Amino acid sequence: MDWSTLLGLLAGSLTTASFVPQVLKTWRSRSARDISALWLITFITGISLWLIYGLLILSLPIILANGITLALTLLILFFKLQFRG
């Protein structure tokens, strides 16, 4: 594996893992008022297309990164709807 591929995998791991602290914060605080619903819905749509793109070109890193990110951001959207306040 060459140097730049390793960098891409690290980048993908960070942008994916970054959503875990946001899920935990939203879950603990029971508040998502400052999180834009429009950001969430547009971002989730984009991530879903990235996932389909990854499946089309059979790229495991793109499928994994976007699959996990999709699950985490759907969870944030679920909390956003739950903790209406």
Added chain:
Amino acid sequence: MDWSTLLGLLAGSLTTASFVPQVLKTWRSRSARDISALWLITFITGISLWLIYGLLILSLPIILANGITLALTLLILFFKLQFRG
């Protein structure tokens, strides 16, 4: 340009553009309490690596998408620090 490349460009545009409503919401509400600082910092680090990766493999879509996303998320981080409380 084949079908899957078009899909990748659309996905990248959506995930990039999605941050505009979040920047506007944070700017208008003067509040970023519900946004996780750890998400922001980890995500920004990941996006920066994606940008370097794009420069290494000379991929314009990756450079553009992550360059714009980096600027927008740095703005959210700036607001997060400005609007403490």
